[in-house]
């Protein structure tokens with residue numbers, strides 16, 4: 001039987017010398033909160049790196065602990081996750097797999113296993129906030145936080161700045177999304193985004209009025225954001241999430257290929273993951289993504305039309 005609960009930590013600390021290598025998702029609150037919980041559980045004796053799901057999956061490096069990501073090709077001793085689409089790879093590549101596809105966040109999976117071992121019981125509020133945000137229950141501040149973090153992730157200095165944010169999460173223990181923007185490195189990055197992307201942010205805030213009042217059921221918005229930096233996509237999702245059943249955001253990628261993100265309404269008629277899977281992608285039932293080759297765009301639009309009553313195209 002593989003170890004469970006606090007025994008996992010004993011198993012790790014008795015079989016490996018510190019520092020423990022940790023790889024977590026570097027593009028959102030769940031990845032950073034997960035890293036913070038692991039940091040706290042291992043008494044700070046960790047070396048933290050951050051990746052995107054795509055690149056984690058291809059990485060040849062191996063890690064002691066991986067969170068909120070598919071396990072790297074190099075393998076991992078322990079994997080904490082909540083993505084159903086990672087189940088098979090996890091069994092293949094990780095020694096101990098703690099993966100609950102019904103959990104609202106990877107942080108909540110870790111918290112459940114380790115709460116007794118983490119000597120900062122006040123982190124419970126951060127875990128609850130993380131679960132709400134990761135389930136798509138995002139207000140403007142959480143969307144702005146996620147945009148700022150994505151920008152940091154994709155502009156060098158990634159590991160240093162994200163490490164600093166993880167330590168701030170442990171010190172400030174935010175429980176409301178407004179507090180996420182008070183983290184010094186986040187505040188700085190968001191101010192920069194507001195300055196550099198004021199035009200795009202203005203366009204994004206006009207999206208709800210372009211779609212109109214919460215239209216008929218079965219409304220889909222296809223947002224062509226190929227000219228907009230990818231780190232602004234959380235703001236697009238937040239602006240439209242109460243208005244439509246599915247948001248399809250075409251993002252920038254190499255050449256004319258596009259990184260597509262799908263967000264479907266919770267409890268709504270459209271399954272984002274099912275669409276993403278038919279293009280080789282993954283994620284959650286209501287939040288999924290994939291890489292779209294330009295020649296497949298007609299097929300994507302055909303699938304979207306077949307699932308909806310009306311499609312609105314939005315382009316800056």
Ligand SMILES: [Mn+2]
Nearest residue numbers: 030068106134
């Ligand atoms: Mn997550």
